[in-house]
Amino acid sequence: MANILKYLYGSYTGRFILTGLTNRNVSKAAGLYLDSYLSKPLIYPFAKKNNIDLSICKREKIYQYKNFNDFFTRELKDNERPVNMDPNCLIAPCDGLLSAYRITEGLVIPVKQSCYRIKALLHSSELAKEFNGGIALVYRLCVNHYHRYVYVESGIKGHNHFINGVLHTVRPIALRTRPVFIENCREFTVIKTPNMGKMVQMEVGAMLVGKIDNYDLQMKKVSRGKEKGRFLYGGSTIIVLVDEEHAKYVDPRLLKATIHRKETPVRLGQSISRI
Numbered sequence: 335m336a337n338i339l340k341y342l343y344g345s346y347t348g349r350f351i352l353t354g355l356t357n358r359n360v361s362k363a364a365g366l367y368l369d370s371y372l373s374k375p376l377i378y379p380f381a382k383k384n385n386i387d388l389s390i391c392k393r394e395k396i397y398q399y400k401n402f403n404d405f406f407t408r409e410l411k412d413n414e415r416p417v418n419m420d421p422n423c424l425i426a427p428c429d430g431l432l433s434a435y436r437i438t439e440g441l442v443i444p445v446k447q448s449c450y451r452i453k454a455l456l457h458s459s460e461l462a463k464e465f466n467g468g469i470a471l472v473y474r475l476c477v478n479h480y481h482r483y484v485y486v487e488s489g490i491k492g493h494n495h496f497i498n499g500v501l502h503t504v505r506p507i508a509l510r511t512r513p514v515f516i517e518n519c520r521e522f523t524v525i526k527t528p529n530m531g532k533m534v535q536m537e538v539g540a541m542l543v544g545k546i547d548n549y550d551l552q553m554k555k556v557s558r559g560k561e562k563g564r565f566l567y568g569g570s571t572i573i574v575l576v577d578e579e580h581a582k583y584v585d586p587r588l589l590k591a592t593i594h595r596k597e598t599p600v601r602l603g604q605s606i607s608r609i
Contacts, residue, residue: 373402417559417603430473431597467578489527
């Protein structure tokens with residue numbers, strides 16, 4: 335896989351092929367295949383290669399899954415991802431590898447040699463200004479991670495904002511050559527919370543079939559730990575924005591680790607910082 339990505343992103347011919355691969359029609363066609371029974375033979379080798387433990391899943395046998403995406407979005411048993419409900423804790427909304435970036439002067443997510451501005455990420459200069467001085471928490475999900483995610487905090491969520499884009503892989507090699515978070519399809523909502531002020535929770539799709547499936551599209555009251563949605567096949571990313579007033583509650587060790595290019599493994603529902 336690494337060699338394929340190197341070729342796609344590192345050569346002229348590869349980038350030409352990538353233009354076709356990242357077309358949304360290609361993505362839809364691949365998604366239809368993975369939603370069909372024809373994709374069932376992919377499940378066993380995928381589970382074996384990625385050391386997926388089915389004993390913690392509600393359906394423990396491979397034959398119980400009707401297609402590949404059904405398996406990829408498998409549910410875990412109820413007690414496998416307990417959510418820390420202490421209001422003084424900030425939780426992880428998903429399984430993944432966490433990086434934390436301080437938002438300064440409109441910059442904001444430096445990944446490898448690239449920089450991503452919040453206003454480009456959100457398509458809104460006004461909303462972006464509200465997070466200057468805050469923290470961006472970036473959770474990178476790999477294919478072996480649990481691909482369901484929850485609301486990071488209780489409060490009132492606004493309408494979902496979907497931003498169409500070109501789907502690119504979130505693997506690190508892609509981050510060196512393309513503004514991945516800007517070009518990928520993404521969907522976000524603003525959540526007004528009593529504990530952490532205004533927050534943004536955004537899902538970013540990956541190359542080919544990184545489909546975002548959020549359940550609640552309209553404004554409503556939501557609860558910390560309630561399942562927000564799921565990613566269909568493809569490594570994906572969740573980004574949480576915390577404003578300046580509440581950024582002090584983010585564990586500074588996360589920022590330090592990111593400076594040293596270390597991602598912190600986290601699980602859905604665990605406390606990543608204490609207020």
